[in-house]
Amino acid sequence: MCALVGVVCCGLLATTTNAATESPVGRWEAAISGADKGIGYFEFHADGSLEGYAVTRASYDLAIFTGSWSIVGPKFVGSYTETIGGNVLNGSFSGTAKANRSISGSGAASNGTFSFKGTPVVSLPNMAGNYGGTVKQHGVTSTTYLTVTATGYPGLYEVNGWVNFGSFIDISGYIVVNKKSGVVLCLENDMGGVSSVWGTIKASGYSSLKGKQYDDGSSIAVKVSRF
Incomplete structure (x- = not known):
């Protein structure tokens, strides 16, 4: 368990620029709540793809995310695949974004219904x-x-x-x-x-x-x- 699938996360180190209001393009630190609680980092790309990782209280492992998104009306919507160890879960989500300031929304998969709130990735504490x-x-x-x-x-x-x-x-x-x-x-x-x-x-x-x-x-x- 706890095996890092590094190839999935490689794009998270790239620099992106947040697009206009209602676009989630960029890198986000997110608080996860609902059926489980934890901390995640997600990047929405301008080509409609997304990727990220998280550790939650009930995952007992590093969760790796890949997926896609698009804007429908005032919200962004999408689907994702979550890999935890050897287990694969599929889910969907929707939310709103304020460019360079915040994202929030909710998602659902077979392991429950979740909410997320995020802010742009900034300087973080050094835990090393x-x-x-x-x-x-x-x-x-x-x-x-x-x-x-x-x-x-x-x-x-x-x-x-x-x-x-x-x-x-x-x-x-x-x-x-x-x-x-x-x-x-x-x-x-x-x-x-x-x-x-x-x-x-x-x-x-x-x-x-x-x-x-x-x-x-x-x-x-x-x-x-x-x-």
């Missing part, structure tokens, strides 16, 4: 670095160490490290961050367990995050600080 702290799960508190590395895509980082529940367990995954330092992580350990963790990373001191293990639904509490 080493983090240490604790993880509490099933009433047991352990130590953890994480290395967060930039991928080159806006707001997207790789995570590698370990957690020590009596023995060292390797973990890896992805983290997506927004301009307010809100984060969502998808993590996999070398014993086959997957989890999602979310919250806000503080500039200094310890940050408290919470999450859930996929296989047993157990709660996870994380406290980490950057070295």
Whole structure:
């Protein structure tokens, strides 16, 4: 799980220019809500194509998006394919845009109905670095160490490290961050367990995050600080 399909995202690094009002052309940081919550980055191209990526609380993996869009009346409408690990979902969406300022709308697929609100991609917090702290799960508190590395895509980082529940367990995954330092992580350990963790990373001191293990639904509490 958590395998980055880099070829899908390659266009996200290209520079685009927002078109007139009601056109969503450009790169957007989006908050996702509704049936699931998370953070995504999407690029609408002038040729009617789109692409992006996101991590949500219930995806437990990096989601890759491709699709198409067009303007119908006062709204843009379109369809998309979402790939999460080996699973493929198809959906549709509609919304409105204010050039260089915002987009908003809703979408629906087999995994639920969603809303999104986005603003142009701007300077984002740098999450790269080493983090240490604790993880509490099933009433047991352990130590953890994480290395967060930039991928080159806006707001997207790789995570590698370990957690020590009596023995060292390797973990890896992805983290997506927004301009307010809100984060969502998808993590996999070398014993086959997957989890999602979310919250806000503080500039200094310890940050408290919470999450859930996929296989047993157990709660996870994380406290980490950057070295």
